Amino acid sequence: MTWEIVIGLEVHTQLSTNTKIFSGASTAFGAEPNTQADAVSLALPGVLPVLNKGAVERAIKFGLATGSHIAPRSVFARKNYFYPDLPKGYQISQMDLPVVGKGALTIQVPSTGSGQAYEKVVRITRAHLEEDAGKSLHGDFHGMTGIDLNRAGTPLLEIVSEPDMSSAAEAIAYAKALHALVCWIGICDGNMQEGSFRCDVNVSVRKPGAPLGTRREIKNLNSFKFMQQAIDYEVQWQIDTLENGGKIQQATILFNPDTGETRAMRSKEDAHDYRYFPDPDLLPLEISPQWIEEVRATLPELPHTKQARYVNELGLSAYDASVLTSSREMADFFEAALNDVPGQAKICANWMIGEVSAQLNRDGLDMTQCPITAQQLGDLLKRIADGTISNSAAKTVFRTIWLWDKVRNNPPSNLVDFIIERDGLKQVSDAGAIEKIVDEIIAANADKVAEYRSGKDKLFGFFVGLAMKASKGQANPAQLNEVLKKKLAG
Amino acid sequence: MSLSIDDVKKVARLARLAVSEQEAQAAHAQLTSIFDLIAEMQAVDTAGIEPMSHAQDVIQRLREDKVTEHNQRELFQSIAPQVEAGLYLVPQVIE
Numbered sequence: 350m351t352w353e354i355v356i357g358l359e360v361h362t363q364l365s366t367n368t369k370i371f372s373g374a375s376t377a378f379g380a381e382p383n384t385q386a387d388a389v390s391l392a393l394p395g396v397l398p399v400l401n402k403g404a405v406e407r408a409i410k411f412g413l414a415t416g417s418h419i420a421p422r423s424v425f426a427r428k429n430y431f432y433p434d435l436p437k438g439y440q441i442s443q444m445d446l447p448v449v450g451k452g453a454l455t456i457q458v459p460s461t462g463s464g465q466a467y468e469k470v471v472r473i474t475r476a477h478l479e480e481d482a483g484k485s486l487h488g489d490f491h492g493m494t495g496i497d498l499n500r501a502g503t504p505l506l507e508i509v510s511e512p513d514m515s516s517a518a519e520a521i522a523y524a525k526a527l528h529a530l531v532c533w534i535g536i537c538d539g540n541m542q543e544g545s546f547r548c549d550v551n552v553s554v555r556k557p558g559a560p561l562g563t564r565r566e567i568k569n570l571n572s573f574k575f576m577q578q579a580i581d582y583e584v585q586w587q588i589d590t591l592e593n594g595g596k597i598q599q600a601t602i603l604f605n606p607d608t609g610e611t612r613a614m615r616s617k618e619d620a621h622d623y624r625y626f627p628d629p630d631l632l633p634l635e636i637s638p639q640w641i642e643e644v645r646a647t648l649p650e651l652p653h654t655k656q657a658r659y660v661n662e663l664g665l666s667a668y669d670a671s672v673l674t675s676s677r678e679m680a681d682f683f684e685a686a687l688n689d690v691p692g693q694a695k696i697c698a699n700w701m702i703g704e705v706s707a708q709l710n711r712d713g714l715d716m717t718q719c720p721i722t723a724q725q726l727g728d729l730l731k732r733i734a735d736g737t738i739s740n741s742a743a744k745t746v747f748r749t750i751w752l753w754d755k756v757r758n759n760p761p762s763n764l765v766d767f768i769i770e771r772d773g774l775k776q777v778s779d780a781g782a783i784e785k786i787v788d789e790i791i792a793a794n795a796d797k798v799a800e801y802r803s804g805k806d807k808l809f810g811f812f813v814g815l816a817m818k819a820s821k822g823q824a825n826p827a828q829l830n831e832v833l834k835k836k837l838a839g
Numbered sequence: 840m841s842l843s844i845d846d847v848k849k850v851a852r853l854a855r856l857a858v859s860e861q862e863a864q865a866a867h868a869q870l871t872s873i874f875d876l877i878a879e880m881q882a883v884d885t886a887g888i889e890p891m892s893h894a895q896d897v898i899q900r901l902r903e904d905k906v907t908e909h910n911q912r913e914l915f916q917s918i919a920p921q922v923e924a925g926l927y928l929v930p931q932v933i934e
Contacts, residue, residue, distance in 0.1 A: 366904050373907030382925035383916070387908035391915060403904030424892040431855055433929040446892075485932060495926030622853060627892040632899040 352554045352588050355561060356520045356580065357512035360527055361505045362537040363481070363545040364407045370480050370504035371398030371441065378543050386483070386498035392436035398630055400425075404504040407536035408448045408478055409636060409644045411506060414534050414651055415473055417452025419641055425478075425631040428623045433496050434483035442507075444625045447477035448634065449506075454530065455653055456522045457671045466668070471523050472511040479505050506536070512551065512561070517580040521573050524548055533652055533677045541571045552580060553597070554587045562587070563597040567604055567611060579604035583611045655680055663687075663694035672702050678716035682723045689727020693734055700726060704747055721750050728765040736825060742774040778825040780832070786819045787832050801837055812837065842870055 369376055372389035389396045412419040424446040427439040452473040460466040483498035508527065514520045528546055531537040538545050548570045553562035567583060570576045582604075587597055600613040650658075652674040659670035673683050679701070687697045705726065709719060729746055732738045738746065746768050753760055761767045769775060777783060790812060791798055801808040812833055817824060847867045851858045858866065912925065921928040 368904055368906050368908075373902065373905060375906045375908075381912075383912050383927070384910040384925070386915070387911070388915070389908075393915075399902040400899055401904050402901035405901065429853070433932055486926060487931070490923055490926070490928055492931055493921070493928040494931050495923065496929055497926055624853065629893065632893050632895070632897055635898040 351557065352584075352591075353557050354515050354517075354584050355512045355553045355555065355564075356514040356516075357551045357564075358508075358510045358514070358520060358523060358527075359549040359551070360508045360510075360524065361481075361547045361549075362508060362527075362531050364404050364504040364506055364536055365538050366401055366403040366407070366504055368401055368403075369502035370401050370404050370478065371502055372396075374502065376503050378540075380499055382495075382497040383499060386501060390436075390483075390498050390501040392438075398441065398628075400631065400634065401504060404478060405448065405634065405636070406644055407504075408476065408506055409641055410534050410536050410648060411476055411508070411531065412449040412452065413641070413645055413648055414530055415449075415452035415454055417473060417476070418450030419636055420446060420448055420450060421636055421638075422446065423448040423477075423634045423636075425628045425634070426625045427628045428479075428625055430623060432482070432485075433494065434485045434498070434501065436483070436498065436501065440480060440482065441628055441631070442479035442625075443477035446633075447475045448636070449473075449476035451475070454510075454523065454526055456519070456526045458519050458522045461518060469513075469519060469522075471513045471519075474509045474511050476506050476508040479507055481505050512553075512564075517577050517584070520550060520580060521577055524573060524576060529652065529676055534648060544571060547571050548576060550576060550580060552583045552587065554584060554591065562591075563599050565597065565600045565602050565611075565613075567602050568614075570604060575604055575606055578606070578609050579611055582609060586611065649677065652680075659694075659698075663698075665694060665698050669698045669702060672706075673698060676716060682716060682719070682726075685723035686726040686730065689724060690730045690734055693730055696733065697726075697730055700730065704744065708747075708751060720753070720755075721747065725750055725764055728763060732765060732769060736778055737776060738769055738774055739776045739823070739826060741822065742769075742776065745772070745774060773823075775823065776825045777820050777823045778828055780828070783816075783820070783824055783829055783832050784836075786816050786824065787829075787836050790815050790819065791836055798837065802839060809833070809837070842867065842874055 364370075366376060368374060369387075369390065372387050374387035374390055375385050377385070389398060409419055411417070423443060425441050426444040428442045428444075429439040431438060454471050454473060456469050456471055458467050458469055481500050481503040483496055483501040486495040486497060488495060510523065514523055528539055528541075531546070532539040540546070550567045550570060551564045552567065553564035555562040565583065565587070567579050570579055583602070590597060598613075602611045602613050604611050655674045656667070656670040659665045659673060660667055665673070672679075674680050682705075683697060683701050686701070687694055690697060705719065705721070709715065714720075729743055729750075732746075733740060733743050746765055749768050749772070750764055753764065794812075794815070797808055797811065801812075813826075813830065816829055816833060817826075820829075844863060844867050847863050847870060848858070851863070851866070916922045916925075916927070919927050
């Protein structure tokens with residue numbers, strides 16, 4: 350029996366403003382408890398929320414980056430519920446008229462064991478501005494709960510997708526693409542450990558062609574790995590339940606990373622009766638076409654535009670282009686290196702995706718911590734392109750730079766040329782020297798030469814090996830092949 | 840639309856208001872008269888008029904993204920019933 354999986358995501362992205370959405374208190378992470386909880390965050394009587402322009406600007410950026418409708422007029426509403434970390438007794442959010450409307454995000458779903466990589470468009474339903482709540486700490490406080498309201502009032506953009514994803518792989522590809530995008534356009538710091546990017550995943554299963562099944566919502570996933578585990582577990586649980594004749598009850602569930610299981614939260618009576626109504630403290634938000642155009646002018650070239658340019662102008666494959674634009678740091682590095690060796694886009698891409706990424710991965714570093722600079726990579730590729738060094742010598746130079754102790758050993762201005770010179774890595778392109786090596790090999794292996802000449806072509810590799818060894822790996826391979834072919838032909 | 844006494848009790852519970860039977864009856868009478876007023880307003884022909892979300896026809900003023908509020912924890916916590924390690928303490932809540 351086959352089942353179809355249906356997944357939609359609600360992602361809370363914390364906006365990278367200096368201050369809260371409705372007051373001038375700082376949003377810096379890690380401050381002492383309640384030192385950033387001002388009168389508005391505490392909901393003291395008589396305070397009035399005043400909307401942060403920076404938060405609205407970031408919402409506009411997101412709308413532009415996803416080709417979404419940006420509402421000329423949107424409205425804030427009160428979502429009412431009781432919880433100690435929500436001192437007002439309501440959260441200011443948006444309901445009927447959100448700031449960002451329908452849009453879309455194109456995702457690249459990576460290949461799996463059996464399937465090919467493919468592209469998919471996930472529709473975005475809406476994105477709305479709202480405030481975060483505070484934090485409850487259930488530590489040792491004589492049986493009481495501690496409340497820290499520093500986070501209360503931090504601006505969030507809640508991005509809601511259509512239920513367009515049909516596997517855990519697609520859900521993760523979407524979450525990763527969204528994460529990369531909000532970082533790329535600079536509206537969110539993307540720090541998942543600190544809770545800047547939190548995902549709620551709605552999962553249901555159905556028989557192909559049947560109406561949508563009842564969904565369960567997995568709350569607050571803050572890592573892609575947990576998301577994968579939670580969806581896999583939940584899908585299996587729903588299928589097992591249905592196949593055993595059970596029914597799915599709509600529920601909010603939590604994922605426990607220690608057991609790898611999901612479980613339903615104790616359902617609170619009236620939990621979903623939020624009694625939304627327009628917040629009388631806030632007037633409608635108007636966004637003029639001029640403001641949208643001003644914001645548009647500040648947007649960097651977007652990942653999908655860059656991808657298309659890499660394919661059309663630089664001749665890269667769609668796969669290479671998507672890897673190079675997986676983060677803005679990666680794309681900037683690639684372009685800076687390429688600037689040094691114009692016209693070598695393919696080899697530059699190969700080195701970025703190969704050596705650079707592999708080495709970063711091995712050392713657990715990200716692009717911003719890369720020990721080799723874009724300029725140095727460019728210098729290195731230049732020396733491969735002009736024939737000074739072979740590809741294998743280039744890898745040696747690369748590793749030497751990677752491990753260079755910059756503190757104790759201030760690098761010379763052109764470290765690549767310095768290492769090539771110091772370590773004698775120059776490729777032998779001198780025709781006379783290569784011919785001499787080839788002559789010696791032919792003279793010393795008369796029997797094999799005879800075999801080769803009588804038709805045993807496969808021996809060619811044997812001669813290349815000998816010659817390379819004799820040149821200590823420094824002979825220009827193309828030149829060596831040519832001289833060998835000519836001389837062996839007799 | 841008519842309001843039942845149970846609706847009144849439910850709204851009171853959602854708002855964490857303790858109401859006696861007598862108070863519920865009184866609130867029911869008052870709320871019903873408000874509903875009558877709403878019904879009267881809803882009878883007005885508003886075809887072609889864009890709904891407003893605020894009584895005043897003005898738009899939201901925006902604030903520059905600059906820190907203007909500074910730490911006043913001690914002052915604010917001086918009126919709190921119980922604090923410890925900078926935290927406000929409340930009766931235990933367990934999810």
